[in-house]
Amino acid sequence: MNILIIGSGGRESAFAWKIAQSPQLTQLYIAPGNAGTGRYGQNVPLKVTDFDGIADFVLQHSIDMVLVGPEEPLVKGIHDYFLDRTDLRDIPVIGPQRAGAQLEGSKDFAKQFMVRHGVPTAASRSFDKATLADGLAYLETQKLPIVLKADGLAAGKGVLICTTLDEAKKELQAMLADAKFGEASSKVVIEEYLTGIELSVFVLTDGDSYKILPAAKDYKRIGEGDTGLNTGGMGSVSPVPFADNEFLDKVEERIIVPTINGLKKDGIPYKGFIFIGLMNVGGDPYVIEYNVRMGDPETESVLPRIDSDLLDLLQGVAKGDLFERSFTLSPKTAATVVLVSGGYPGNFESGKAISNVENVKDSIVFHAGTKEENGVVQTAGGRVLAVTALEDTLFDALQQATADAGRIYFEGKYFRKDIGFDLL
Ligand code: AMP
Ligand code: GLY
Numbered sequence: 095m096n097i098l099i100i101g102s103g104g105r106e107s108a109f110a111w112k113i114a115q116s117p118q119l120t121q122l123y124i125a126p127g128n129a130g131t132g133r134y135g136q137n138v139p140l141k142v143t144d145f146d147g148i149a150d151f152v153l154q155h156s157i158d159m160v161l162v163g164p165e166e167p168l169v170k171g172i173h174d175y176f177l178d179r180t181d182l183r184d185i186p187v188i189g190p191q192r193a194g195a196q197l198e199g200s201k202d203f204a205k206q207f208m209v210r211h212g213v214p215t216a217a218s219r220s221f222d223k224a225t226l227a228d229g230l231a232y233l234e235t236q237k238l239p240i241v242l243k244a245d246g247l248a249a250g251k252g253v254l255i256c257t258t259l260d261e262a263k264k265e266l267q268a269m270l271a272d273a274k275f276g277e278a279s280s281k282v283v284i285e286e287y288l289t290g291i292e293l294s295v296f297v298l299t300d301g302d303s304y305k306i307l308p309a310a311k312d313y314k315r316i317g318e319g320d321t322g323l324n325t326g327g328m329g330s331v332s333p334v335p336f337a338d339n340e341f342l343d344k345v346e347e348r349i350i351v352p353t354i355n356g357l358k359k360d361g362i363p364y365k366g367f368i369f370i371g372l373m374n375v376g377g378d379p380y381v382i383e384y385n386v387r388m389g390d391p392e393t394e395s396v397l398p399r400i401d402s403d404l405l406d407l408l409q410g411v412a413k414g415d416l417f418e419r420s421f422t423l424s425p426k427t428a429a430t431v432v433l434v435s436g437g438y439p440g441n442f443e444s445g446k447a448i449s450n451v452e453n454v455k456d457s458i459v460f461h462a463g464t465k466e467e468n469g470v471v472q473t474a475g476g477r478v479l480a481v482t483a484l485e486d487t488l489f490d491a492l493q494q495a496t497a498d499a500g501r502i503y504f505e506g507k508y509f510r511k512d513i514g515f516d517l518l
Contacts, residue, residue, distance in 0.1 A: 095405065096156055099124045101141050104432070104462035104480040105390035109161060110134040111395045111458065114430025116405035123155065129471045130332040130461020130468035133221060142167045145175045149182055159412060162189035165387050169199035169247060186412035189366040190250035190386050194357065197384040201283045203245045206386050211356030213349055215381045218285040220245070226270045232284060233262050234445045241285040244269060246278030250326060253271050257289065269439070290375035292382065293334045294392055295345050297368040304354055305407065306346060308332045308394040310398045311517070316439060325439045326477055332395040335488065336374065336517070345372065345379045352493030394460050394480045397427040430482040431499040431513050435507025438476035446473040446505040457483040457498040473504055489518055
């Protein structure tokens with residue numbers, strides 16, 4: 095099979111690494127990819143939202159399946175675009191159509207979906223510009239802290255946790271009246287604050303049956319001890335020690351089954367990944383968010399723990415016979431440490447030469463923000479590399495990944511040395 099992966103981050107590097115191991119693979123392409131994905135396949139200089147360009151490439155290179163990494167092309171309807179064209183209709187796209195992608199593209203849609211199908215989540219109400227006064231009055235009746243969420247995609251910045259009523263009112267005003275997050279905050283979900291420990295569960299579905307992928311925990315803050323600004327993710331571990339079988343059974347029964355059945359009841363076809371962001375509140379799972387893709391850097395910890403052929407599973411998704419496909423997981427623990435450019439998530443410089451990656455022997459190095467110019471691999475983004483170790487114990491995996499992160503060099507390199515150690 096000829097496969098095209100859409101995206102350019104650590105997540106897509108992990109997909110490329112895993113799919114390159116499949117005996118069913120003929121040729122792998124990654125659009126646009128990065129300096130690392132080029133080792134597993136061929137990079138194609140196309141933007142992830144250039145649907146016409148992607149279509150031409152797919153037809154010219156006899157692509158048999160398209161795997162979409164990031165949310166933007168899904169929310170913008172790449173899957174619908176393929177279905178709408180008679181010459182592309184039969185080429186499977188892994189990732190939901192626009193209707194299903196609304197689970198991530200609109201927080202209000204996701205909340206209504208959860209309420210409709212009895213999926214446990216924080217209590218909430220939504221407001222727009224016309225109902226701003228009602229929103230301000232509603233805030234007066236709520237406990238603090240309180241969570242404000244821009245309805246649409248806001249590059250991971252649209253969630254505000256307000257600790258005073260004054261701050262909450264100002265922020266609601268800024269989001270609705272002053273378009274703080276542009277069109278994304280033309281509607282705002284005001285949500286009850288949940289206290290607990292976060293983790294993520296990933297599901298692969300053909301719209302009918304599903305496989306529950308390994309759970310993971312990511313570390314979002316830039317600083318050690320989970321301090322400082324939010325980032326795209328500084329590291330991850332899988333499995334999650336506090337998500338035992340009893341908890342995961344609750345997740346399946348209370349969240350995964352009603353989610354899949356809810357999609358069916360609502361007549362929303364869904365072929366792809368569902369990333370369920372959860373809060374463990376005293377042993378009970380609550381959904382914080384749905385994403386319609388895999389997480390980054392969670393994918394870098396999750397995929398190394400899947401022993402089965404991912405391409406075979408994706409074919410099951412495409413053909414609608416996922417339930418028949420073999421699915422075996424590794425009992426080992428994966429730990430991922432992300433190397434970032436100095437200054438990230440604020441301003442940072444790019445174009446720094448990366449060296450010593452070849453000295454990493456016992457971890458997998460997934461590229462994220464990298465590019466190759468004149469034979470030199472350089473930094474080209476905030477998150478540069480993700481280093482994943484797979485070991486028998488969490489302690490060994492953490493030690494290995496952290497030590498290997500230290501072996502790589504580029505000017506301004508920073509990484510957290512405490513990823514996962516809080517879980518020991
Ligand atoms: P999101 O952009 O939806 O991933 O939200 C960003 C972060 O805000 C989450 O990872 C949580 O840490 C936090 N968060 C979101 N919703 C809630 C909530 N209802 N209660 C507590 N924290 C939340
Ligand atoms: N690591 C969080 C995300 O991918 O959204």
